[in-house]
Amino acid sequence: MMRRLLIWLLFAGVLALTATARYQPGWLQTDILALAGDSSVSPDVAGAQRKLNAQLQGGVLWMLVAPADNAAELAKATEVLAQKLRASPSVTSVQYHWADSAGYAKEWKTLFPLRQQLLVPADRYRLLHEPDKLVQRQLAALYGPEGAGLDLQHDPFATFRRYFSDGPQLATRVYGQIPVQQRNDRAFTLVQSTAMSTRLNGQIDTPLLKLRESLKQWAAQRGMTLLSVGAPLHTEYAAAGAQREIRLIGGLSMAAICLLSLLVFRSVRPLLLSLFAIGSGIACGAATVIALLGHMHILAFVFGTTVTGLAIDYAFHFICNRLRPGPVHDGDIMPGLTLGLLSSCLAFFALALTPFPLLRQMGVFVGAGLIGAWLTVVLLFPLFLKLRQRPLEFAARLPQVRPGYYTAALGFLLLLGVASLPRMEFGDDLQLFYQPPQFLADDEAQLNRLLPSRAESSYFLVHGGDWRELLQREWKLTGYLQSQQTAGVLEDFQSISERFPPEDVQRANWQLLRNFYGSAPVSEFYRQLGYGTAETQQLVSALQQPFRQVTLQDWLAVAGRQYAGLWLGCDTGGCASVVRLFGLQHSLPLPEAMDGVEFVDPPRAIAAVMSQQRDLLLRLLPLVALVVLAVVALRTGLRRAFNIVALPMAAVTATLATTILAGSPVNLFHVAALLLIFGIGVDYAVFCQLSPASERSYTLLAVAMAGITTLLGFGLLALSATPALADFGLTLGVGTTLTMFLATLFFAKAVEEGNR
Template sequence: MLALALLRWPQPPWLSTDFQHLLPETNKQYWTGQANKAVAASLESEVLLLVRGPENAPVGRFLAEAVVQLEEAGFAEEGFELSEARRWQALARTLQPFSRGLLRPGDFISLDNDAQGYLRGLRALLYSPLGGPFLAGLQEDPLGLFRNYLQSAAPNSASVDSAVGVTEIRVIRVPRAMSGFNRLAGLYQQYGSLRERAQNQGLEFHAVGAPLYSAYGVESGRREMSTIGGASLLLLATLLVWVLGSVRGLGLMLLSVGVGVAAGLSVTVLVLGEIHILTLVFGASLVGISADYSFHYLAHSRLPGWTPAEGLVPVYRGLLLGVLSSATAFAALTLLPFPGVRQIGLFMASGLFGSFLTVCLLYPSLYRGSASARELPRFLQGRPLAYVWWFAPVTVVVLAMPGLLLLHSQDDVRDFYAVPAELQYDEDLIGRLRGNINGSQYLLVQAADENALLTLEEQLRRELDVTLTGISQLVPSVEAQLASLSLQRRLSRQGVTEAFLASLGFDQNFIDSWQAALMAPYEPLALKDLQVLDLPLGTGGFLGCRDGQCASWMRMDGEPGSADIERLAALAAAVRVVDPIEDINQLMGEYRRGILASLLLGSLAVMILLVLTLGPLRALHILALPVAACLGSLGAIGYIQGYYGIINMLALLLVLGVGLDYGIFRGVTAPAKQGATSLAISLSAVTSILVFGMLALSDTPVIAEFGLTIALGLTLAYILSWFSTGWDDS
């Protein structure tokens, strides 16, 4: 396997983090995917800082010091504001030759309705104490129209509506080099430090941005791995060494689990060409099943008369049926049209075979037994409880039925991460102050060509009540540019602009040259003229053209009202409101239903396999255990919280796999050797319930949900295993 991996391993990037790679091929929409990437790129590295305090408080100084502190720690690009200013300067230089056709809508209306009134107001401003900044570029832009146009294209990121004291904000960009797992955690620590410093000075420090949420996730993840993970690993190692009496046995178990994970990773990448990070996260639960094979081998080594040469004989049939059954159940996932689910199915099935082969091929040579192994506890030396075999599973299902009836589906990607109270407060506060709480929604606009796209954007900005930001604010349609040019030429021919320029003191030579430039042939600005530019933060939105269709995305500030929704409905063929979070939630619902279908399909396939090998009665007897455990766990979730989602379905896959192992080994082990099987099942149950039960204490909702579901299911599977009577193979 390693040799094949070295020969056939694909070129990077074989590890995918793009959520679009999890989408079914038939459901992928090219422009939606491109827009989601653009929206994510515009948010993934920016953090908005806000400082406020009473009148005369050193708000500006503290904000400047905060930026310096973040720059020195490496969490803010040095000179970001200077770089942003240079981007605006480059944009202005590119647009300047086309300025005759660039008017913001408000200026166009003012000049068309009352040009004299507009120019009188401008002259009054120039002669006022506030007019100094406007005099620098007076010769290049004597009417101030180009300056207004650029200002209208700038995002409204620096404005706040605060009635209390002084408020200042600043936007920083987190360098890509600091987005790694080991580095990003420090950003949240810096955030907490700045909040504390601000409070000590009588100020308020707030921040919002995707990097902060990621930093908190990394920080909490590291904290939980060092506490929950470390504690569970120590307890597991101590328990296994104490019961098995062999450090080598513990090492071999870790070896088989490691080979299983390596096999899952290698086969998935070699077959599919990539693997998603979420597949690896879920694949870590492979430990819970693959360790069972080691437990059964090592537990049977404690029986009287055991020898290494014959060590595989008493467990081989159970191991083979166990791996075939579990792999069959997971292989059912590969039949679904979801790339992410197919990856999980292939990873788990191949990983289980890797662990199985490790036990069968290496353990007989490497494990010689343990002289210090303790005698089996008395309660493990007896046979399982001799009740009617179907009584316990049916009882569990009946007790779970009210909980199952209480369940309703809930698929929300926001359940995948925890939001601390201080970050949630900051997000709400900054959203209220800026007045642009709009969630994640945006408009996806499509048209036959670039000019039709720009025209449609202009129509939306005119007709909708929400504030829209799009590429048409930088590049108007050809019709809009020609209309702006025509208006300015008309005012020039009427002598309006000539009189205004003369009133400012310009000589006739300047006025004549300015009018000549206005009347010269004009080539409208086009989107291609901006292709070479690195556009400033918050501008742009053009996605490109493909197969006779062009597209762009427009940021929305505010929620569309009923009138806006009606207008958008009339343009449904060309304009669509996209909510990435809602799209992901719908996708998660499809995944959840797909995994449920695979659970049913996998159970049917396992049933057929067991019927062919053991007969219908024994097959039904074995399968009843994991099915009842899954239903009981889901019923308990119904009692506890009343809803379920994709995480619960993924957890039930593991419960099904482990429960199958319990049932199979109970069903194929002779009565005289049931004690060793009881020990193996008990070790598997205790270790798995311990690990996943501690995950239920996690502050991250998705991890806690995953751990709770598995812990409940495995507890029921373990209890039910004591009601599964062994069969005499004679």
């Protein structure tokens, strides 16, 4: 007997050692785009996404709003708000002056010598088509009331000043160091803060949301409104919600499972052993994935863990078999256990052969997990399971039905499934994972009304062989985006090349200004200001600057951080940058194929990956069924194998039909649940078919226990507020119920057959 324990320990030891040797930090990936396979998402996109996420993830933007005539009070309150934020432990940094004066002075100093080659698009247009307007504009400024700070010597037409201060055109007043913006009858200030990352330590705590609540009250007392947006608020809300749910649902189901197990087996041991078997299975699955693949995605881990829960079937069948009176006959249950394992295992290992990361990881994880759990049941249960025997006769008391009923039910469910398939609709959306609460959505909507130029989550990714090519390609894109801006599709965009154009554009700008300075309207301008001809010539020639070559690196060294943040850097494969979009009114018509330009819409990309994985799983389900059929047929013959596979197929198709008929679009989580239902169905069917008449009550008890625990463990997820989990739980609930119904019907039929 001790030999079994030794074999188990040896197996566990070898696996643990291999996994430790192959272990690398970060083996559990969370980036969903990593699942897309190599073809559809380039490493650049993932890199750009990570960089942008890092910029966005920690940021919380606070907006303090007051009536427009209260601007000075608002500025003072903003100072207090910033101090309050700074004092909070959940905020790490606060910016509200935004007068990074040394930085701007440095940028001005570097760029001012390039004043003849840097232009805003509007001025470039004027120089090309209506240079007179530039003269008129400057004369109006000189003769008008508010022209100040004019530099007639170096920048007489203010083209550089406009270039340098180019930005959105909102009314701004500076109180002390605090810029106050105005829109309609509201004045507002902005405070940018960085929040501590949410700690998932089992405590349901929402420090940031509490801070937001108390600051909102503080602002309201002053007749002001405080609005806040930022990923950390949502993260905190979602994390708190998830933890509350896990506590409630997890606690409820765990309590119910324990209670059920204690009632039925009248001992703690079966429960502890079953949990140990599943735990071993999950550990074995994770270790095997680490040893073979090196890493896995959290989604594969979660689905995999759930499916590995199948292993509780093995445990319950073993335990129920021990309830039978008479000498211990563990051997009787072995064919069923082994066939159940072989069929499920091969089916999941088949998934592992596909080239798709999620399926491969899930396949390896579940296959190895089931083996681990099976080994634990087969090797350790005989040693440690001590149970009082109990005669069970309830299978005989099942209502008697004709054999045709079971076949009819199978046929009906299969037909229902097939009939509803054409009505299947799909939907994979990020909202499956998270739906923002109304109070945060309201803040965001209000803030967007005052500050329409907030960055969109979609962006363009531009590549080039070197920085020069990159700037060229970006510039071409910039032209397209300007046309979209004019068409009203887009409020604004931000690109490196808009601020630092490619060299040929800078040269063209330089030439434009050179020609302009030498033109008659400019001479006329100076004459109008009172200069003589000789003086005018002197002034004009002093304006001409030599063309200066500046590398992108030189510029980046002084560039404002909102531009520097767009630069992704260079490696052996070339250079990459991001072009950010602001205030997208409706979906952007994508440009004709431009070299090295890619539109990235993360929510849509994630939805696409989920759809892709869903389709794959759905298509592979029949393949899995075929593998199971083949494996079972080797042991039982083809006819019985068909009988066995028919049960899970009927349950799966009927569950799918229920989802379709309920009108919900089928998503990845439905399909993952279907896979689990199939596994459960195969196990039930195998045990039903293989169990001799004398053991039926015990098999039925095991099936019922396994089914009820699955329902309790995962079916309760249907109560989750997260749509993805609710879908998963609901599908699993329907599927498990159907499977149990069919298994019971099978036994009822069998009883009738036995009576004859």
